[in-house]
Amino acid sequence: MKQNKKSRRYAVIFHKDIDEFRSNLLITIPLFILPVVMAVVLPVVTIYPISNMDMSNYSIDTERLENTSIHSPIPIESLSPKGLLVVLVLNAFVPFFMIIPAVIPSVIAAHSFVGEKNHRTLEALLATPITESELLIGKALSAFIPSILASYLAFAMFCICTDILTYPVFGAYVLPDLFWLSLVGILTPLIATLSIVSNILISTKVSDVRAAQQLGSLVIVPVIVVFVLSGVRIVYIDAFMLYIFAIIIALLDFLIGFIAVKTFKREKILLGRW
Amino acid sequence: MLKLVNVSKKFGNRWAVRDISFDVQPGMVFGIIGPNGAGKTTTIRMMLGLLKPTSGRILMNDIDVADETQAGNARAHIGFLSENPGLYENLSAYKNLFYFAQLYGIEKKEIDERITAIMELLGIGERMHHRVKTFSKGMKQKIAIARAIIHEPEYLLLDEPTASLDPSSAKTVREFILNLRNSKRGIVLATHNLHEAQELCDNILVLNTVNLGMGKPGELVSKLFSQCTAVSVGHVSRDAIEKIKAGFGDKFISYTQDKLMFAVQNPEHENPKIIQFLVENNIEVRYVEKENRTLEDVYIKLVRQNEAK
Numbered sequence: 001m002k003q004n005k006k007s008r009r010y011a012v013i014f015h016k017d018i019d020e021f022r023s024n025l026l027i028t029i030p031l032f033i034l035p036v037v038m039a040v041v042l043p044v045v046t047i048y049p050i051s052n053m054d055m056s057n058y059s060i061d062t063e064r065l066e067n068t069s070i071h072s073p074i075p076i077e078s079l080s081p082k083g084l085l086v087v088l089v090l091n092a093f094v095p096f097f098m099i100i101p102a103v104i105p106s107v108i109a110a111h112s113f114v115g116e117k118n119h120r121t122l123e124a125l126l127a128t129p130i131t132e133s134e135l136l137i138g139k140a141l142s143a144f145i146p147s148i149l150a151s152y153l154a155f156a157m158f159c160i161c162t163d164i165l166t167y168p169v170f171g172a173y174v175l176p177d178l179f180w181l182s183l184v185g186i187l188t189p190l191i192a193t194l195s196i197v198s199n200i201l202i203s204t205k206v207s208d209v210r211a212a213q214q215l216g217s218l219v220i221v222p223v224i225v226v227f228v229l230s231g232v233r234i235v236y237i238d239a240f241m242l243y244i245f246a247i248i249i250a251l252l253d254f255l256i257g258f259i260a261v262k263t264f265k266r267e268k269i270l271l272g273r274w
Numbered sequence: 275m276l277k278l279v280n281v282s283k284k285f286g287n288r289w290a291v292r293d294i295s296f297d298v299q300p301g302m303v304f305g306i307i308g309p310n311g312a313g314k315t316t317t318i319r320m321m322l323g324l325l326k327p328t329s330g331r332i333l334m335n336d337i338d339v340a341d342e343t344q345a346g347n348a349r350a351h352i353g354f355l356s357e358n359p360g361l362y363e364n365l366s367a368y369k370n371l372f373y374f375a376q377l378y379g380i381e382k383k384e385i386d387e388r389i390t391a392i393m394e395l396l397g398i399g400e401r402m403h404h405r406v407k408t409f410s411k412g413m414k415q416k417i418a419i420a421r422a423i424i425h426e427p428e429y430l431l432l433d434e435p436t437a438s439l440d441p442s443s444a445k446t447v448r449e450f451i452l453n454l455r456n457s458k459r460g461i462v463l464a465t466h467n468l469h470e471a472q473e474l475c476d477n478i479l480v481l482n483t484v485n486l487g488m489g490k491p492g493e494l495v496s497k498l499f500s501q502c503t504a505v506s507v508g509h510v511s512r513d514a515i516e517k518i519k520a521g522f523g524d525k526f527i528s529y530t531q532d533k534l535m536f537a538v539q540n541p542e543h544e545n546p547k548i549i550q551f552l553v554e555n556n557i558e559v560r561y562v563e564k565e566n567r568t569l570e571d572v573y574i575k576l577v578r579q580n581e582a583k
Contacts, residue, residue, distance in 0.1 A: 012376040016362070016369075023364040120360040124421065127322045127354040128377040129346035266324050271285075 009130055013138025014145070017112050021146065030107045031146060035154030038096045040161050046089050047165040055082045071238050073174035083169050090162065094183060094237045095230065097158075098223040101151045101188040105195040106216035109143040113203030114212040117272075126266050136200065136264050143196045144189075151188045155180075179239055187242065190249040195219045197253060200260040204268050222249075275299055276321065276429050276460055281330035283316050290316040292484045293330070296477075298460040300428065303451065305475030306464040307573055312482045314464035318433045321462065322354055334429065350378060353422035357434040359414040363407035367398065367417045370406060371424055378425035392420040396450075412443030419450055429460040436467060448474060472569040486576040495567045498575055502527065502565040503545055505534045508558030517555055522548075535565060 021027045058081035071094075072079065072087045079087060116122040125135070155176070163173040176184075199216045206212045226245065229235035237245075276298040283291045291313035298304045306314050319325040321332055323345035332339040334348040361370050368389060375385040393399040396416045406414060415435070422430060432451070436444035451474055455461055465471050471478055472491050480486040480494075487494055510518075510529060518526050518534065525544075527535035534552075538544045545562060552559050 009377060012373065016365075016373045019369065020362055020364055119363065120358040121362060122360070123319075123324070123356060124354060124360045124374070124418075125377075126324050127349060127352070128374065129350045129379065130377055131346060267326060270319070270324055 009134045010138040010141060013130075013135060014142045017139065017142035018146070021108065021111070021142075024111065027108055027111055031104060031150050034100055034103060035150050035157065038093075038100060039154035039158035042096070043093070043158060043161045043165060047086060047162065050082065050085050050089065051165055051169050053082065053085075055080070055085070058082075071179050073177045073179075074170055074172070080169070086166055086169050091230070091237065093158070095223055095226055097151070097155060097184055098187055098191055098226070099220060100154055101147055101192040102195050102220045102223055103217065104150050105143045105147040105192045106199060106213060106219060108146060109139070109196050109199035109203070110209050110212035110216055112139050112143055113199060114206055114209050117203075117207040117269075118209055123270065126270065132264055132266060133261075136261065140196050140200065143199070144192055147192045147195075148189060151192070152184065155184045155188075179242070182239065183237075183242055186246050187249065190246055190253060191219075191223070193253045194249055194256065197257040197260045201256060201263060204263050205272055207272055275333075275335065276462070277331075277333045278317075278321070279331045279333070281317070281320060281327045281332060283313070283320060283325060284328040289483055291320070291481075294479070294481065294485050295330075296479055296488060298429065298462055300460045301455060301458040302477065303455050303461045303463055303475045305471040305478040306462065306481050307466070307468060307471050307478060307569075308481035308486075309577055310466075314481060315433055317481070318354075318431050318462065318464055321431055322352060323349060350425065351428045353425065353427035353430045355415075355418055355422040355430065355432045355435050357437040359411075359418035361406045361414055361417055361421075364405060366403045366405055367393070367409070367420075368402045370417060371420055374421045375424045380425060388424055389420070392424065396420060410443075412439055412446070415439055415443060415447060419447065423454070427459065429462070430454060432461065432463045432465075434465055435463070436465070436470060444470075468568070468570045468573055478569065480573055480576045482577055482580050484580075486580050487572065491569050491572075494572045495569070498572050499567040500537045500539060501541060502567060503536045503538050503541060503548065504563050504565040505536070505548065505552065505559060506561040506563075507532055507534055507552065508560065510534070510557055514555055514557055518551070521551055532560075 159175040162175050198219050202212050202215045323339040326340050337344045337348045339348045371389045393402050436447050479488045525537050
């Protein structure tokens, strides 16, 4: 019976937050805009011009390609110059699918946790019989589930757009493949969790939504580092790198999550003291 | 019974509340009055289990509120209302109440009935499904009251509930507090409004970090002040004031706004002597009346005494 009430309370917090988000444009706009821009607009403006380029006079330096670890959905040796260019562009999109799960939970979690302080609803909420763990899980779910859905939806749109745009180049529908499924399937929840646990930690100290968002957005820094390193070809995000990155993020999730849970106490939340 | 035993709270090196004890019985309104920063909100927050006392115990029906394993049980029997309604502005009044009712563990089939009954009682039934942000401050506070009693708590903790309301809304809230007292709930009211405290409270604690005085409002007045005679007079020169001081010593309290105040033990015997003295010193006497001391006088005297220490 007690367990029933507990499970219900997570759901109560989750449903209330979703109700609130639906009526808050500051949350719903980034939730839609970011995935649409990254998953539809950018592929269209980059891949479409390439697929219409005349590249019959170009050739590939196969020796140089052997020393790289570019991920290609079709065997790299069978690529045409145009196909290779498209593959390089697709590789450049990889970090975008790490940015989406980093940014969206940060926006939602900032409103969800710090928003309670800002709107002075926190004290009444903490005065109910809800336990700290119920509150924490309910709030974390209300940031996690919409972010994951938005990320997966963005990926689905990206696959459809890319397949339509690249069919003339590859002669086949190439996405999703195992690499992309692993990338989105594993990294998205891990990065979203990192963003949420960081925001939980921040929320106990900060009482302004914008400040929380700014601090929470620091989660994006490791993603930007990977983005820059892959941009200058120091790092290629192949399957091996992807799993290394996933392990690092999982360790950070555990570490920051542990600190956040220890810090998430009524008195600390209310007074903003660690 | 809600019971505080030698409760103290320290933030860093500063005592917010030091060694206070009191009981709140069902059907009683217990007032906490004190200046800003006196520890009223800290005390309320400790009673809710939101802050842990540095020392001392807070018991609600023998449940230790500071014990995290039992605090949820205690909170289920306590309702809370603060100066800020703290409502979800983008949600309707109904959704706000529904949300809190669920957090208090009320069965869904009961919630509708309770919300409708309380909203009708507060006179806002027809706007139940409107967004809270479209409501006036007074209406928002009514919804916050509804939230505080949706789970039918045994005790209500009210932290400055009328502080930011217009007189009419404040009156509605006060009437509601009296109704709740009649329904045998124990109420703790932290307030700046001394008239409100005098009107509503059965017992009062004057708090300024420490307990400056506690008791029924009438008892506090009679404990701190003797009876008082006010004499409305015409102009009184400085020389005359000096003569009055010399003639009556400590019994002469003050001269303000053409009123001379005297502390008296036996008015029938002492008032004629006062009048005779004034007339003999050519002071024009207009009226003589008994001056009733209020909780405000008690409060000011206790706080000033404490500041002087």
